[in-house]
Amino acid sequence: MGRAAKFDAIVAGGGHNGLTAACYLARAGLRTLVVEKNDWLGGAAVSRELHEGWTYSNCSYVCSLLRPEVVRDLDLPRHGLQVIPYTGGTTFTRDGDYFAYHSDRHALEREIARLSPRDVEGYERFALAVMRQCRFIRPLLLRTPPDPVAPGPRDVAELVYLLRRFHDLGPRETGEAMRFWTASVGDYLDGFIEHPLIKAHLAGSGIIGTGLGVYSPGTAYVLLHHYMGEVDGAIGAWGFARGGMGAVSGALASAFRAAGGEIVTGAGVERILVENGRAVGVALDNGDEYRAPIVASGMDVKRTYLGHVEPQHLPTDFLAAVRRFKIRGSSGKINIALDAMPRFLAAPEGASFLSGDLHVSESLAELERAYDDWKAGRWSALPYLDMLIPSRIDPTMAPPGKHMMTLFVQYAPYDLARDGTRDPAHWDEAARRGFADAVFDRIEAVSPGFRDLILHAEVRTPVDLEREVGLTEGNIFQGELTFDQLLFNRPVPGYADYRSPVKGLYLVGSSAHPGGGVMAAPGANAAREILRDAGRRCRAERAFRAA
């Protein structure tokens, strides 16, 4: 029998959302403990030295979604967080052409005109339309979704708030918002832009992390999910966290400790203890037990309720809804230590856009085929790649003269098909090599000699993401971002307010509204609800009210 210590609140899972919630709870005066199964904190927001001298952001790799309200509230810059924006990006084609995206408007116009003069105006309309949707959705990120089915007084107030926002939009823009929310990113782009390469460049954000194709309805929203962030007030901009994405979790952990919080790492929660319908603590896999009347889980909804709560404590229809939750793995990641800066055939020497996001792609049809491969249980023969070389901007990522490349790959299946069956166990060494080869071949075509620069590569399939980070099936968002799993439907209908059928048990991770990404919004929102139940006002709440 291990020791049993008492706390006011226990956070199960030290991902960035768990840490965010923990910070708010500790700062509201609750004696709070974070339990993390890994020896390190951060979940999918980590920096790890897996090759000597190199730092890998080995899951998430770029920062934009992190809510500025949370950064301010928790004073994260003081705890070491620095986000360095990068500008621009490029999509290379196999035949040596490219489209370079510039955040400078005039440079971008020139580049679009170089490929397709008619698209200059179309792009402008596209950017405006997306910005309008961003403005509409951003205020919703730090609000608890109302329950439209069995609304309590607060839900009614929230519903009225939403109705008024639609009303303020007017009929035409309401229509446009509805169209945006239901369209595919491919169809949406087809409405503005003609050139296939420009469309291919822009469409990537609509499929990252999802089990949907560019022509699947709902992917325009996924694009928005990647546009609604900001760096230093520049909406839609992305940046590198200095020192890797672990800097986000590191700053949160530091803020948490400064508020008196305690952290246990290297021991996983085995069971969330429930007595008489109330959460009373956690039992760890090392035998230790901790008691608290509040348990907040940063793990995804399936892992939490199907893996760590005994089923007799949960209503069967709730369990059925959790089982039904779609959390499909669709992405892989390769982290690479490079001997030198790779040369891209099409890029002029020292082109500034090489410090941004790099892709190899041709058209929407090609991206759609990559999705078809995934549906059939194969990794994409011609995958969508999102490559960045943060060491160009952040020297802490690699030794001088060397470089670090983070390489996100869409699509890779969780249950790989082989001989007519689908099974995660099919991801053996040979499969992993085959997957990496498909990716490297793609890069080699636009950057000959790339392979020779590789000193070390960490290949991460959805199965690895599941095993290490605990993301069920390796889904990077802790659950698909489709309408049936967004807003009041996230994670499951009736429980969008971060609560659960068990009193005192809350969900604080990305499975909850507003979903995945290094955003800290689910954690902050959940903390607000927890403190409300606990009868405490947190600073966050005042901050939110002021916002």
Place this chain on the structure above:
Amino acid sequence: MAFDSARNLSAVVIGAGLNGLTAAATLAGRGARVTVVEKGEGPGGLMTGAGTGELGQFVWNLHPDALSEFGVSPADLGLGPALPTVALSPDGRHVVIEGGAARFADGAAHPDAAAYRALRWRVARFAAVLAPLVRMAPPRLGVGLMNRAGLPELLGLARLGLDIRRLARDDRREFLRVILSNAADLVLDAMPDGPLAASLAFDAVLGSRTGPRAPGTVLTLIYRHLQGGERYRPEGGMAVLAGRLARAAEARGAAIRYGAEAAGLVVEGDRVRGLRLASGEVIGAGLVLSSLGALPTLRLAGATHFDAEACRRIRQVRAEGTAGRLDLCLSAMPRLEGLPATLHRARLLLAPSVAALEAAFDPVKYGAVPGAPAAEILIEPEGAGARLSAIVQHLPRAPDGGWTTEAREGVIGSVVAALAVHAPGLPDLVREARLTTPAEIEAATGAPGGHWHHAEFAADQLLTLRPVNGMARYATGLPGLWLCGAAAHPGGDVTGLPGRNAALAALGAGVRA
């Protein structure tokens, strides 16, 4: 009563498809002088290939409100009893669906029968919620809900809200969860994949350019169940049904002119004054209702009468047909193994699984012909022999290299081969085979892209967004010109609703004007 003034109205309806006929009957029944101009030689539009024979096969969504405008009752139409559906199974254990219940063709209980029944019921309850919405112009959202002009809208919405509230709480949650979800997940969450599951997924994609995994297909499935989802085979076929309805419209006072092709609108002082035929003849009318798609209607009027934004939106309406029709002339009734003779004349479904349905759609995205397309089949005796017709779902409108003889024979061959698994004698019975492709359907009827719904039936082109944002309430923006075909709310299928709703909207506005 507001409608009285319809007496001095003269109206022209373009197209004698079901919706044109319904619009005409609705207007004429209220006293307007109505002329229907139809470029084909007979009524029915997509039901009949504009009078050339038969394209559609079954009726499931014909709306009682539309029928009452014709002054006919369902009994007058010879629709007969509901047909059972047989979901053919590659392993020979065919599934029979009758009266909402599933069993094996040999009479044995189906392991998923209970799950199937529960899901059908649920879909039916959701359809009941949407039922009021299809009978009216889609609610205008975000507009003056708080003032008097917005009152009817508010009432409409409140009504919808009430209907949702009438559902049990769990149903309500489920409704709001699945309404924009995909059919594959909905069905496969309830039962394992197979012919029974595919029978539902088939309804969710029929006529659309989509696979069952695409979000939004649940909405299509619900739409297909607005009248219960049962299939009826009109006696004598679709052409007979179309003929009956055309005569009913004439009995209400509408004049129908066949072989009369609309060539342009007469617009004076920014208002429609009439219609010009290809022959040069001009028919004066204060109201013109067009059952053509959005783009053909825009072309008839001339783009100059629409603002640039409206033109752009209309040009971007997605309408790529994916359904074609196969007709086989057979020397005798074929025998399907594992199926009692009584069920040979059921609606036969060739869709072995949801996964196969999705896979059949994939090649279409890239302009290729699927190797194993899904199909909805009907076999009827004809003379000494039989006729087999099939709606083949998921054909490219324009395959790479065109609809060559080879491409056509590929489709015919794969459907025949899939059936021959169960009816080994079938290939020898085939006397004649004819495939009608989406491209040919477009040529024959003018339906944009040969599309079943004239405009893709997807959430971003439905309700307030159908056919485009700003034109959803049948008015086109050009005074006097209205949309009354499948491209308008609520969409296609043999329903009569767009025609009826549009006529009522036009009359309402006619009074106000």
